[in-house]
Amino acid sequence: MKKKYCLLSFIIFIALLVPITTHSVQAHGGREVGNLNVVVGFGTEPAYEGILNTVELIITSTNPIEAHSKDNNDQESHSSGIDLNAHGNIFASTLIDTGQSFSYEIPEELNNLSIPYHDHMNHKITGTIHVKDGSDSNQIKVMIHSDSVMPDEVTVTPGTTITWKNYDNESHAITSGVMPTPVNKYSPVTGLSDKLEVELTHKNSKRSTVLSLSEDPGNVGKYTSNFVPTDTGIYQIRIFGIIDNIEINEIFVSEGDGGNFDDVTSQDSIQFPNTTSSNRELQNALTGISNSAEQALNSINGFRPILIISLIISIVGAVAGLSALSIILFKK
Numbered sequence: 001m002k003k004k005y006c007l008l009s010f011i012i013f014i015a016l017l018v019p020i021t022t023h024s025v026q027a028h029g030g031r032e033v034g035n036l037n038v039v040v041g042f043g044t045e046p047a048y049e050g051i052l053n054t055v056e057l058i059i060t061s062t063n064p065i066e067a068h069s070k071d072n073n074d075q076e077s078h079s080s081g082i083d084l085n086a087h088g089n090i091f092a093s094t095l096i097d098t099g100q101s102f103s104y105e106i107p108e109e110l111n112n113l114s115i116p117y118h119d120h121m122n123h124k125i126t127g128t129i130h131v132k133d134g135s136d137s138n139q140i141k142v143m144i145h146s147d148s149v150m151p152d153e154v155t156v157t158p159g160t161t162i163t164w165k166n167y168d169n170e171s172h173a174i175t176s177g178v179m180p181t182p183v184n185k186y187s188p189v190t191g192l193s194d195k196l197e198v199e200l201t202h203k204n205s206k207r208s209t210v211l212s213l214s215e216d217p218g219n220v221g222k223y224t225s226n227f228v229p230t231d232t233g234i235y236q237i238r239i240f241g242i243i244d245n246i247e248i249n250e251i252f253v254s255e256g257d258g259g260n261f262d263d264v265t266s267q268d269s270i271q272f273p274n275t276t277s278s279n280r281e282l283q284n285a286l287t288g289i290s291n292s293a294e295q296a297l298n299s300i301n302g303f304r305p306i307l308i309i310s311l312i313i314s315i316v317g318a319v320a321g322l323s324a325l326s327i328i329l330f331k332k
């Protein structure tokens with residue numbers, strides 16, 4: 001019993017850990033804005049106070065790049081107007097269980113074309129059908145094994161029936177076209193530098209500035225704006241503008257406020273060999289000095305009446321002393 005609870009709590013522990021670890025992998029925060037994916041952060045992280053940095057936006061379209069690029073198509077497929085690479089465009093079997101078969105008769109319109117196909121259940125299994133008038137066979141059998149089809153290339157004349165038979169103990173599904181590439185590549189969106197602006201806010205001081213963006217010429221879809229952070233702590237990046245008549249107004253916050261990009265930290269930890277004060281610290285120190293000088297002046301001002309009174313007393317004393325002296329001298 002105890003062991004079971006132990007295992008259960010371990011599983012719960014791991015399950016709780018998963019979202020935390022996947023979260024921390026992301027350095028920047030990506031967000032879907034309309035049909036854009038926007039990643040916002042500082043170009044250099046960790047971001048140090050007093051060191052040149054950039055506000056960085058990476059903008060991609062959430063419409064995935066087409067699974068099969070047109071360049072892969074044969075010349076012939078353009079002229080025929082049939083997309084041979086499209087998934088299941090020409091034929092697609094249902095699940096073929098062990099010992100079962102799937103047949104397809106090659107129509108005339110595929111003459112002089114090559115049709116790629118794959119096993120939808122096991123992407124390693126691929127084959128090609130070349131269609132050519134005058135090839136002798138009109139019945140072709142292809143064997144499905146665990147990791148391949150045999151033969152993987154066949155040349156057939158239009159009207160031929162191809163039969164795939166499953167000799168494996170797993171199910172397979174024969175599908176024309178190429179396997180789509182995973183839908184995780186987004187195309188970068190270019191030309192937004194005059195449509196988007198960035199407002200940078202330092203949270204503690206509540207001070208903001210608006211920065212204009214420029215697109216990285218060697219890296220389309222990446223927009224940056226230079227700035228030198230002159231204070232530490234939490235920053236907020238608001239992007240705003242109008243793209244395709246859609247108003248964009250999104251706020252991203254740094255880590256200290258639960259966001260996905262770094263707060264700005266003091267550069268003390270990376271200074272060598274001497275540690276120098278930042279402009280902010282110097283300014284604070286100067287403000288401190290002028291404050292205490294002012295205080296000193298103020299306190300002198302507070303003493304002024306006493307000074308005047310003591311001055312009067314001393315003048316009166318001096319006059320009294322002098323007149324007493326003159327009286328004594330005159331008496332003689």
Ligand SMILES: [Cu+2]
Nearest residue numbers: 119120175179
């Ligand atoms: Cu497939």
